[in-house]
Amino acid sequence: MTAFAPLLSLLEEVPDHRRAEGKVYQLAYVLLFSILAIVSGGNSYRSIVTFIEMHRLRLNEVFGLTWRRAPAHTVIRYILQGLDCDAVETAFRGHAKLLQAAHAKPGGGSLAIDGKTLRGSFDAFRDRAAAHLLGMFATDTALVLAHSEVDEKSNEIPAAQALLAELGLAGHLVTLDALHCQRKPSSSPQRPAPT
Template sequence: MGSNLIQSLQNIRDFRAVHGRRYPLWLIMLLVIMGIMSGCSSYHALEDFGVRHYEALCEKLGLTLNRLPSDTTFRRVLQKLDFALLAQQFEQWAKDNMNMEPGEGIAIDGKSIKSTVGQSDTGYHSFVNMVSVYSQRQGVVLALQAFESKSTSELKVVQKLLEALALQDVVVTLDALHCQKKLHS
């Protein structure tokens, strides 16, 4: 077995200035992951998650904080966070800690992220997409990859994710986009 998720998140270098830091970066990222897994979809919802679970989180994590991060703290950190580093660390942790069983179902799908359309004044819109690799048995995302539609395609991103994960003896489900005669690397 690999490290726990907190240890993995602690490997990400804190990009913030030392002066004024109230919360360690690993804690903010852990709350984001836990909040999103609990259905939070806004900065306010993440703050509310922290308020609701303050006592349990402080007890389990050994924290001595007066409060957990506010919505503005989540916003400031997430706007500057290198998502690729977070995704890479999370994927490595998931890969090290998830045991795949033969025949396990893995669902892969890409979604466009709302409000990311760029170049709306041209005929070719550029927007951000997210491809996720999901273990149906374990109920957990094994890998994520964001990409801009103008720079690459979902087909290529999925191929790279599958190569990186090196899954064996699993059943992979994909949507109709991936039912093409020729898939190029």
Template sequence: MDLIISAVLSGCEGWKDIEVFGHSKLPWLRQFRAFKHGIPTRHSIARILKTVETDSLVLALFSWVNEQRSQSGRPIIAFDGKTLRGASKKREDNLHLVSAFDCESGLTLYQRTVENKSNEIPAVRAVLDVVDISYSM
């Protein structure tokens, strides 16, 4: 998972990208894991990802991001809803997201999908259960 998370955070978008990233960053990655059999193939990476429960991974990632934020000062947190056009072949099935964004650090603190654009307010309430907005504006 160290390889996959590092690769995705570095902009990799597919299994082959993750594999190529791993080969190019192997000495750095070995600081965290042995990789005694080298970098897994893209097929192995795909099998690993199919076993991961998406919601748990997203929650763990955003919890880590929240821990990294500086609690000094009063960071400004923006909540925003967006519709991702082109994420679906059917026009009515576009993906709707609500995000919490730390304006100071440029980090997305949390993000979740919503059924449709009219459900953003309840989604923001759910985001508030995850994002620590103490001392924020």
């Protein structure tokens, strides 16, 4: 339990969107067990339920719970789909910061920022382009410190600048793609004039 205490305390700060009467399963534990299931190879709501059911007695013992059965996959889906994404990102950033502080080498390592488009995230029905995320990776601890979504009508440059300012990383060595090597880095890339 003590190994999960810092993460659990951060997950307890994520707001619960459910009515008070419908809270049979505490949100922080549902989130923690979902994370454990995904890290163990689960990739669906049903696999999260299977993980919880298979390990329910041990989870009850370790975390002092009295769950008589795992929540249904529809309950897991309802809980996870209703989460405030920013609050979850804040919890993950807080956890990554704690891990980074505990395991970073003296003098620190470099940080790498890179963008990736999420496969299968486009939505043709809603005419939405694929989601593009910017991630920050600490090379000395191999931790992802933060994610930030790149606005559809923008690019990585302003997203990277906002992420660096938000995390207060002055004095760190940061590596970025060549896209960020421009005379005016705050503006979007200009296309060359046709000749």
